[in-house]
Amino acid sequence: MIKAGIVGGTGYTGVELLRILATHPDVEVSCITSRSEAGMAVADMYTNLRGYYDLSFTEPDVEVLAGCDLVFFATPHGVAMRMAPELLARGVRIVDLSADFRIRDLDVWARWYGMPHETAEWAAKAVYGLPEVAREAIRQAELVANPGCYPTAVQLGFLPLLENRLVRTGHLVADAKSGASGAGRQGKVGMLHGEVGESFKAYGASGHRHLPEIRQGLEQMAAGRVGVSFVPHLVPMIRGIEATLYAELNDPADFDRLQALYEERYRDEPFVDVMPFGSHPETRSVRGENSCRMALHRQEDSPVVIVTSVIDNLVKGAAGQAVQNMNIMFGLDERAGLRVPALLP
Numbered sequence: 001m002i003k004a005g006i007v008g009g010t011g012y013t014g015v016e017l018l019r020i021l022a023t024h025p026d027v028e029v030s031c032i033t034s035r036s037e038a039g040m041a042v043a044d045m046y047t048n049l050r051g052y053y054d055l056s057f058t059e060p061d062v063e064v065l066a067g068c069d070l071v072f073f074a075t076p077h078g079v080a081m082r083m084a085p086e087l088l089a090r091g092v093r094i095v096d097l098s099a100d101f102r103i104r105d106l107d108v109w110a111r112w113y114g115m116p117h118e119t120a121e122w123a124a125k126a127v128y129g130l131p132e133v134a135r136e137a138i139r140q141a142e143l144v145a146n147p148g149c150y151p152t153a154v155q156l157g158f159l160p161l162l163e164n165r166l167v168r169t170g171h172l173v174a175d176a177k178s179g180a181s182g183a184g185r186q187g188k189v190g191m192l193h194g195e196v197g198e199s200f201k202a203y204g205a206s207g208h209r210h211l212p213e214i215r216q217g218l219e220q221m222a223a224g225r226v227g228v229s230f231v232p233h234l235v236p237m238i239r240g241i242e243a244t245l246y247a248e249l250n251d252p253a254d255f256d257r258l259q260a261l262y263e264e265r266y267r268d269e270p271f272v273d274v275m276p277f278g279s280h281p282e283t284r285s286v287r288g289e290n291s292c293r294m295a296l297h298r299q300e301d302s303p304v305v306i307v308t309s310v311i312d313n314l315v316k317g318a319a320g321q322a323v324q325n326m327n328i329m330f331g332l333d334e335r336a337g338l339r340v341p342a343l344l345p
């Protein structure tokens, strides 16, 4: 059995890791941390986990975490970059769900995250863990930077277009919406039901921290400069991200082969589902599931291809993708622990 630790076990992504790992055949969670709830039994705090874990939250302690084979960081930005190096030096592999190791250019990272980066060495060694793009590198990685939630939905939607150089890359558009769990579990007035319910708004329209992450990924796919406008929105639901993506084809005649191209690109991907042309994937179809479900659209004879892409922000956008990365790192069946269909209705 692989011994896993979770730093930040009381947050939404931490408890989602626990939910997924509860039935994973090859993993035992041996350590889970919370500073505020140290001493409390996991099953007392999260009653859905009663009967699955005989484990209590503990203060984060490197000595204890060093006994794990792999540690997940489900912590706010800035925590993993300080704690991970010592664990890595002691041979523990890491999947970081925060953004600490996602951005290659550390000046860009410091600008968007408002603090200097503290470990250039590990930032350079980290592998950006989007399995559909970097599976081989993830296999060997000591440190995986788990992609952000919006960046996962956006990058997977654009990937076949960019890899095949089919679209103009000067001005892609990503119009994305998220449920409130994307903001985490800490109390914030803007996330109260009374503020989010019966309302809908854009935020971060003049620049969200996921913009440089999305641009970095798209530029790698396109092997060149990419311009992208990304605007997130907050919708009155708990889980889910929907991204509607727009790109202009270099040659509109390529429309005829796009559906087949997407189906072929993702045919062997266990967690990407290309729906029939013109379908409208819904967030509820991936609720609790580690999938990105997408569909292609065209309006009359426009040269613009529209891709609609949905994920569960806590699963394919965070904890599920983190477990997928762990499975790849340890040579397990990539689907282990993740073969759970979405909750409907």
Ligand SMILES: NC(=O)C1=CN([C@@H]2O[C@H](COP(=O)(O)OP(=O)(O)OC[C@H]3O[C@@H](n4cnc5c(N)ncnc54)[C@H](OP(=O)(O)O)[C@@H]3O)[C@@H](O)[C@H]2O)C=CC1
Binding pocket: 007, 008, 009, 010, 011, 012, 013, 014, 033, 034, 035, 036, 037, 060, 073, 074, 075, 076, 077, 079, 097, 098, 099, 147, 148, 149, 181, 182, 183, 184, 185, 186, 313, 314, 317, 318
């Ligand atoms: N929510 C989402 O949809 C997604 C979140 N993420 C990222 O995953 C990470 C976790 O997110 P989420 O679960 O929503 O966050 P939460 O705010 O819900 O939880 C954060 C967790 O980290 C712990 N923590 C906070 N500060 C520290 C610290 N200094 N040292 C150790 N532990 C600490 C908290 O427990 P305690 O304070 O008791 O120690 C808590 O358990 C974030 O970086 C987030 O951006 C990524 C993709 C999607």
Ligand SMILES: CC(=O)N[C@@H](CCC(=O)OP(=O)(O)O)C(=O)O
Binding pocket: 097, 098, 099, 147, 148, 149, 150, 178, 179, 180, 181, 182, 183, 184, 210, 232, 234
């Ligand atoms: C609704 C909401 O607030 N969403 C969060 C994004 C989710 C998240 O935690 O971002 P990472 O994937 O980078 O960790 C936000 O806009 O900051």
